[in-house]
Amino acid sequence: VETAEISSNHIRPLGQLHESFIIAADDEGLLLIDQHVAHERILFDKFRRSEGERQIESQNLLLPETLDLTPAQLAAFALVEDELAAIGFGVMRLSGRTIAVKSIPTDLPAAETRNVLAEILDSIDAEKRGGAKTTIRDDIAASLACRAAVKINMKLTPEKMQWLIDRLLLTSSPTTCPHGRPVILRLTMRDIERGFHRS
Amino acid sequence: VETAEISSNHIRPLGQLHESFIIAADDEGLLLIDQHVAHERILFDKFRRSEGERQIESQNLLLPETLDLTPAQLAAFALVEDELAAIGFGVMRLSGRTIAVKSIPTDLPAAETRNVLAEILDSIDAEKRGGAKTTIRDDIAASLACRAAVKINMKLTPEKMQWLIDRLLLTSSPTTCPHGRPVILRLTMRDIERGFHRS
Numbered sequence: 001v002e003t004a005e006i007s008s009n010h011i012r013p014l015g016q017l018h019e020s021f022i023i024a025a026d027d028e029g030l031l032l033i034d035q036h037v038a039h040e041r042i043l044f045d046k047f048r049r050s051e052g053e054r055q056i057e058s059q060n061l062l063l064p065e066t067l068d069l070t071p072a073q074l075a076a077f078a079l080v081e082d083e084l085a086a087i088g089f090g091v092m093r094l095s096g097r098t099i100a101v102k103s104i105p106t107d108l109p110a111a112e113t114r115n116v117l118a119e120i121l122d123s124i125d126a127e128k129r130g131g132a133k134t135t136i137r138d139d140i141a142a143s144l145a146c147r148a149a150v151k152i153n154m155k156l157t158p159e160k161m162q163w164l165i166d167r168l169l170l171t172s173s174p175t176t177c178p179h180g181r182p183v184i185l186r187l188t189m190r191d192i193e194r195g196f197h198r199s
Numbered sequence: 200v201e202t203a204e205i206s207s208n209h210i211r212p213l214g215q216l217h218e219s220f221i222i223a224a225d226d227e228g229l230l231l232i233d234q235h236v237a238h239e240r241i242l243f244d245k246f247r248r249s250e251g252e253r254q255i256e257s258q259n260l261l262l263p264e265t266l267d268l269t270p271a272q273l274a275a276f277a278l279v280e281d282e283l284a285a286i287g288f289g290v291m292r293l294s295g296r297t298i299a300v301k302s303i304p305t306d307l308p309a310a311e312t313r314n315v316l317a318e319i320l321d322s323i324d325a326e327k328r329g330g331a332k333t334t335i336r337d338d339i340a341a342s343l344a345c346r347a348a349v350k351i352n353m354k355l356t357p358e359k360m361q362w363l364i365d366r367l368l369l370t371s372s373p374t375t376c377p378h379g380r381p382v383i384l385r386l387t388m389r390d391i392e393r394g395f396h397r398s
Contacts (some may be wrong), residue, residue, distance in 0.1 A: 195381065
């Protein structure tokens with residue numbers, strides 16, 4: 001099993017393995033796609049692009065979510081407030097260390113709001129504060145993509161599998177996720193025929 | 200990709216790769232099944248068993264097929280006439296070196312009649328005539344199984360894929376075909392998770 005190079009876009013899902021991996025076929029053989037990291041890659045690219053293009057897709061929460069931040073989180077928040085707004089978070093400061101989240105990026109499940117914000121604010125440590133803005137933006141987009149992506153052990157419809165494959169192929173790097181893990185493994189017809197002693 | 204050990208019979212076909220290999224899933228991971236050799240194994244076991252049990256399944260041809268044999272083929276025919284009858288061939292000797300085939304094993308497509316008989320008779324060479332009857336019977340059953348089995352590059356319905364898998368698991372040796380080639384290759388969840396850096 002090798003990390004895949006994508007050279008064909010006629011990829012057709014056959015089904016899902018253990019509700020975690022999409023099994024697909026193209027002209028060159030069999031593909032295994034990690035559904036979580038595939039979706040992560042799609043969302044990461046979308047969040048980075050929408051920031052650049054200032055096309056914010058945001059959904060209002062039915063009730064604003066209030067979070068009591070630690071002093072470190074509050075300091076981090078002051079630093080990334082603009083980046084959070086650019087990616088689709090509508091956040092208001094209340095008194096003390098409390099913030100109210102009124103809207104979130106459309107792709108993020110509402111239930112993930114607290115977790116992803118805590119994760120983002122905790123990841124802005126002293127070292128990164130001195131770093132480049134793009135690194136911080138990448139980190140925020142990666143955290144958000146990870147929380148918003150479909151999980152493993154989740155059943156997908158054939159339509160959703162095809163959607164994930166089609167969108168994945170449009171991304172900047174379909175074969176690796178934002179954290180560098182492989183998204184697609186490939187078994188070529190040559191590998192398979194050799195395995196069956198047909199070559 | 201490794202030759203598979205079968206330890207679970209909850210094998211579910213996901214689809215067909217290049218109309219030649221069945222892609223299936225079970226509790227332990229992904230299976231690739233060579234549709235031709237899988238069917239060969241099923242038919243080989245059936246032919247060997249039906250001989251033993253004298254349960255001949257034969258179909259009448261609409262028109263008897265006449266074959267003009269070479270002297271060598273005629274000599275071979277005299278030697279394996281009983282074995283051919285036991286496996287489902289209804290053959291009558293006509294004058295000279297001509298034979299008429301009136302019925303054939305049910306699993307054999309009628310169009311394969313001439314080819315498979317020529318193949319069987321040509322394979323009974325001087326060396327084998329001195330050999331054991333069981334070797335000759337195995338050779339006949341293997342030739343017949345090969346000709347009667349679904350080919351590669353042939354589209355299968357999901358029902359036919361499930362039928363092949365279910366029958367294959369009932370055979371004496373589901374993982375290798377009568378000629379010793381692998382029938383099933385397996386990718387375990389461990390292999391797959393390792394490939395995706397998930398373990």
